Amino acid sequence: MLGLIGLLGALSAGLMLDAFVARPGPDDDTPGAGEDSPPEEDSSADSFAHGDLLDPPPAVEAPAPEDDHPPVLGSPGNDKLTGGAEDDLIRGRGGMDQIVSRGGADTLGGGAGQDYLYGGRGDDVLSGGLDDDLLRGEAGEDALSGGGGNDLLAGHGGADTLDGGRGADSLLGGSGNDLLQDDLGDDWLNGGYGDDTLFGGYGADTLDGDVGNDLLIGHDPQAPQDGDADFLNGGQGDDTMIAGAEDYLTGGSGADTFRLGDWLEEGDGARIMDFNAREDVLEVQYDPEAHPDPVLELHTDANTGDVALHLDGKPLAVVAHGEGLDVSQIRLVPRAA
Numbered sequence: 001m002l003g004l005i006g007l008l009g010a011l012s013a014g015l016m017l018d019a020f021v022a023r024p025g026p027d028d029d030t031p032g033a034g035e036d037s038p039p040e041e042d043s044s045a046d047s048f049a050h051g052d053l054l055d056p057p058p059a060v061e062a063p064a065p066e067d068d069h070p071p072v073l074g075s076p077g078n079d080k081l082t083g084g085a086e087d088d089l090i091r092g093r094g095g096m097d098q099i100v101s102r103g104g105a106d107t108l109g110g111g112a113g114q115d116y117l118y119g120g121r122g123d124d125v126l127s128g129g130l131d132d133d134l135l136r137g138e139a140g141e142d143a144l145s146g147g148g149g150n151d152l153l154a155g156h157g158g159a160d161t162l163d164g165g166r167g168a169d170s171l172l173g174g175s176g177n178d179l180l181q182d183d184l185g186d187d188w189l190n191g192g193y194g195d196d197t198l199f200g201g202y203g204a205d206t207l208d209g210d211v212g213n214d215l216l217i218g219h220d221p222q223a224p225q226d227g228d229a230d231f232l233n234g235g236q237g238d239d240t241m242i243a244g245a246e247d248y249l250t251g252g253s254g255a256d257t258f259r260l261g262d263w264l265e266e267g268d269g270a271r272i273m274d275f276n277a278r279e280d281v282l283e284v285q286y287d288p289e290a291h292p293d294p295v296l297e298l299h300t301d302a303n304t305g306d307v308a309l310h311l312d313g314k315p316l317a318v319v320a321h322g323e324g325l326d327v328s329q330i331r332l333v334p335r336a337a
Helices: 001-021
Strands: 080-082 089-091 098-100 108-110 116-118 125-126 134-135 144-145 152-154 159-163 171-172 180-181 187-189 197-199 206-208 214-217 231-233 241-244 249-250 257-261 271-272 281-286 296-300 308-311 316-319 330-334
Touching: 180 187, 257 316, 281 308
Parallel strands: 080 098, 089 108, 098 116, 108 125, 116 134, 125 144, 134 152, 144 159, 152 171, 159 180, 171 187, 180 197, 187 206, 197 214, 206 231, 214 241, 231 249, 241 257, 249 271, 257 281, 271 316, 281 330
Antiparallel strands: 296 308, 308 316
């Protein structure tokens, strides 16, 4: 299982890097609403404490730019629109559009159709639409929102905020301390370099922290028993993973924290794949009103060596090959109201 998870993660990362990193942006430097033509193929924070975190990150909010000059608006057809050195507002409207930001803090909106948005330099806001869009933040601290459809979002440099929205989305943070989140759909999130926060939301998601001390959230308090198994892989660094029902957790290298909770006791528990008692932390959070005198129990499968962890008689998780695990090695933490 570990080998399969690692292979899938490597293949996904390779595809995303080919799509976003290996392809430089368009080379048209002329600002304005240009040709009504098909888009050209491109040839060429962790702000959440690693403590009592149960609520999902806030949604991405796109601030309105200062209206210093008229916006650049596309047509109902397929447009190629390019901004200048100022803070631009560029909207594609309908069609399959290619929108390129150059300098400044720009706001790009794809509208209807399958759109390609490139942030360029500056702290940009990029918004897709209802279709399958590609958003690339490039330099700066960018905010990317996919909307509907199966979108590809890449933050690249800077501390970026990526929100896939609905659909089966792929999010790549790049360098910097990024926030990656999604709503509905079976999504793939990769933090890249930096101390990132990843939240998959509803659906069978794959969360890969990659390099850095990352926070991966599989538990959705709005749908604690969504019935979909997430795969959380911390990667390199000292990561914190919050398990949801039926999730698989792999810490990777580093001193990792596996966080469980009494939200798991009403359904199928989580599965921890590589807990190492010498360096990792296994933590159980509980509601002190529901569990005034909590008791942890461990049950070892003699055939597999797997250890089932119970809270007050109800199963929370299975620790793969956890022989020798003792209750004294588990941190029991009351959850704040």
